[in-house]
Amino acid sequence: MSISTLNSYLPHVRLPSRRRTTTTTSNRVLATLSDPHVLRLAETLEDSISAASPLPLPYLQKLRDTSSQTLLSTPWPSRKDEPFRFTDTSFIKNADIQPVPFSSTQSLSSLPVSEDTLLPNLTVVDGYVVDSLSQLSEFPDGVFVGLLSNLNSESIMKRVSEYVSDFQGDLFWSLNGVGAPDVIVVYVPEGCKVEKPLCLRFVSVNGSDKDSKSLPISNPRILVLVEKGGEISIVEEYSGGDENDKSYWTNSVLEVVIGDGAKVRHSYIQTQSLNAAHVKWTSVRQDSKSAYELTEVSTGGKLSRHNVHVQQVGPDTSTELSTFHLSIGDQLQDLHSKLVLDHPRGFSRQIHKCIVAHSLGQAVFDGNVQVNRDAQQTDAGQLTRSLLLEPRATVNIKPNLQIIADDVKCSHGAAISDLEQNQLFYFQARGIDIAAARRALIFSFAAEVIERFPEKSVQKKAEGLITKLLIPKLLSR
Amino acid sequence: MALFNPTFSFKPCNLFSNGPQRCRYVQSVRNFTLRATVSVEAPSSSTTDTGGAPKLLLEVKDLSAVITESKQSILKGVNLTMFEGEVHVVMGKNGSGKSTFAKVLVGHPDYEITGGSIIYKGQDLLEMAPEERALAGLFMSFQSPVEIPGVSNIDFLNMAYNARRRKLGLPELGPIEFYGYVAPKLELVNMKIDFLNRNVNEGFSGGEKKRNEILQLAVLGADLSILDEIDSGLDVDALRDVAKAVNGLQTPKNSVLMITHYLRLLEFIKPTYIHIMENGRIVKTGDISIAEILEREGYKSISGT
Ligand SMILES: Nc1ncnc2c1ncn2[C@@H]1O[C@H](COP(=O)(O)OP(=O)(O)O)[C@@H](O)[C@H]1O
């Protein structure tokens, strides 16, 4: 669709923010480049937000302003845009997107998911925190976990406000900025090592039937700020109730700011409905000597996209990304990761694995590692392996290392394969039949990532999940 | 349960000792044999022969095989006959086809049989899937066992052991019961208990890999063990450990086919027969004296031509 045809759809552009009067002229110019579809969606989101909280905090106001500003010139991505070359978002685009109202999420007395977590947790239903379902045990002094609008500490508010994002994500990032009703803040003060892992549980309850055009959207937004020398382990879970066939769209953003010598361990499990859209941003800033470890298992969503962006802002950082995606049905699992190293002596290890076990299943991986001029003595490794278990299953992978610095150690590898013949034979030679051997090898493929979850309980949960999903597939073969 | 608590203390014929060979076919030993066979759960425990002539175990006739992918011919008419309780050694230069022969016996898909036959315990081995061969008591210790990341040694052994129990119509062992069964076996190969929690062969040293193969043999038992270069890459201590372990598993009824291209193994073993393989054929068969000629004059002296 050309811009001129787009413009013909634009009889009148309503500017998405109330505060925009001062910049009307420049916006008119931008407006001519706007995508009417995007603007309509932005308006819908904005209307729902202003109904919910008439007087936003300065942080939120700024976030909404910058986001809606960006949306004015952001078209809906098409397959012609490189980041979406293999990721078809028309399922979202063609839907009638409706923000979930606050009121429909607070009356739940229990969750439609198993209550299996013993970890301190904050429970978020369709983007809204539900206190009665959350269980936050006491954290060390100075730690804050909760909504920005409930934050009383001026000093923390001041620190948080320094990080209203100036990061340029994509359309979905900005839609979240406009649609997020509040921000969940996790603040860890200087030198504080939080022992217990914190679980952030996101549950999608409102969903439409599979064939309905309506698509309820939630826009959770989280900011994790860990000051110098602090440490925390965060378990971020997205699920969608027990009947796993509802349609909804979770459009989530997590920002992580890791101070000098601080450490964040981030576990992420996504098991949403196979008719849902799950779009997720994880944007990380790492100061010198800091460490960030991500371990991910994603199995849910009809369309699931995780964008991971890690930016180094000081030397001697350590970054470990271990991710496992499973496409068990007619679904797409997409990981777009970008690691930008601008300072000396960074260390990074990335492993991405995926299994596609359905003839209509797809997996996409775009893994970019940039080692820029000043990032001397960087040690960066990237490995991706894909396992296709059905004839027409597809995977599109694009590992790419961009190295400008000259004194660096970088390695990468990519393999798409069936199971190793020699390994299968080893099982058979010990009397194990080929089906059982295949099962064992497939689980071991996933185990390499699962065993990196720092919490045993999370490991167990992920193992159980994979078993439950894969066993029926493997037995039916 | 008691039945499956194998006792490896009974060693009527210490395979690896340099001492005098005795008692292979003595009647009283036979009785013990049966018990010992059951105790390591070799699936063939139904044979209750009472002495007499040893039974034919393996008969390979004019066996030829090619590499599946390239159709390159590797085995060019191998003949070999083994009776129960015998120990055969196959020697030969690197590349002569020894490992290929071993792998063909256990049904490796890299090779395609183009001629000849293999009869094992009266059955056509070539008609059997690899796992059926294993369950029929064939065990091969690989020259270079493959690493299996993500599968722990104990889970692997447990799976294999349960496959065998199913075949025997016995209930499977859960992880805890199995642990109780397998833990004492580690002593046999002189390994620490944490060996069980490591992933199969992953990051193992050469010696550890060989010990692990023998541990599997100890856990699963076998009527015919094919040991492909269990001696290569081992220092003297490791070699002694491995030899001792194989020794401990030996009964007068189960048979061993040893593959090596070093003479060094023969310091520990006095085999029934030695075969020399050359260019995909067994070119000479004889007793230990062949080894002595080899020692003095090298392979050239016994070349089939
Ligand atoms: N899977 C295979 N692919 C290619 N070549 C092979 C394969 N297996 C064996 N060969 C070749 O066949 C010959 C015999 O190998 P092998 O049986 O391993 O010999 P040995 O064990 O006596 O050293 C060698 O030349 C070897 O390179």
Ligand SMILES: [Mg+2]
């Ligand atoms: Mg060999």
